[in-house]
């Protein structure tokens with residue numbers, strides 16, 4: 185995980201409260217940004233057609249100066265945001281080419297929800313009496329929500345406007361470059377690396393720890409299904425453009441926001457406990473997609489969505505990295521059936537919630553039993569944190585060369601490192617940082 189050149193970017197997301205004049209300025213910025221983005225996508229496809237290559241970033245920026253001069257419709261936006269639009273257009277185009285999908289979509293008025301300030305000098309972020317205050321180019325000084333201390337010097341800022349039906353909610357996502365050395369466990373307490381925890385993820389208990397802790401599925405959507413159905417029905421029964429329609433949209437948007445917050449809070453809780461309380465983590469090597477594909481009914485699918493398993497895994501891997509804890513992934517086959525004390529195969533269906541061993545008499549929660557098996561498997565596979573005194577504490581450095589030379593389980597070493605890479609890749613670069621659960625936008 186790391187390579188040394190890799191830098192960690194934290195993102196702080198804060199609600200902001202622009203006044204009506206500032207709302208108009210933000211609207212102009214979003215609209216200008218949208219148009220600039222669309223022009224740049226178009227420019228990219230022309231370049232591709234005529235020259236067989238995408239334009240460089242610098243070339244797109246030169247193009248942006250041109251359209252800025254020619255088109256009054258985009259002049260309402262903050263000028264430097266064009267560079268952000270150029271970056272986004274290029275990224276989107278590259279992603280499309282990679283997947284063989286032609287060009288990215290043009291942004292519609294409805295789909296345009298944000299714009300960015302790409303450089304630290306485009307905005308100012310300060311704290312006043314616990315609250316943050318942002319001075320944004322073209323918009324002015326905007327009041328923000330209460331936040332934890334700022335982690336460092338801000339780099340970029342993205343303003344997001346969320347349509348809540350009757351009104352808009354505004355958020356500022358400010359990124360902080362924490363450098364390459366960040367995340368070596370400074371803000372996490374030292375824990376005994378010789379006592380990792382096994383974690384079993386599932387639906388009825390979203391997570392069970394091998395130390396016996398279990399976390400119930402909040403079942404937000406499944407529980408409020410009737411309410412969501414009613415809200416959706418109300419929306420479809422009202423006429424677009426009327427006050428009743430906006431109100432119905434607002435109700436629905438708020439209901440979904442509460443749902444998201446609920447899930448997010450659960451995810452933060454589980455991942456925090458996993459990393460804060462333990463010196464290392466062993467999880468199943470199982471994609472959530474695979475897990476979900478087992479479930480057939482809509483009821484089960486809803487429960488899976490409520491469990492947010494993908495989010496939990498990603499968040500645990502994230503936090504484990506910043507705390508310098510190891511994450512080991514193991515083969516999950518049979519973990520829920522085997523007895524964690526004596527190893528007897530005790531077959532049980534999904535509905536059987538308790539593990540009761542006829543041989544050794546162990547009687548515990550089914551998921552806790554699975555978590556203990558997972559832990560056992562992780563320890564057996566990698567003698568490091570449990571028995572081997574020669575292994576380095578954090579598993580993020582290169583493998584111990586002495587051990588490799590000794591030829592002890594070299595292929596397993598390789599395997600584990602591969603798995604570690606797999607789980608951490610994609611989560612290491614960008615991580616969300618917020619003082620309290622907030623909405624996803």
Ligand SMILES: [Zn+2]
Nearest residue numbers: 523526541544
């Ligand atoms: Zn047993």
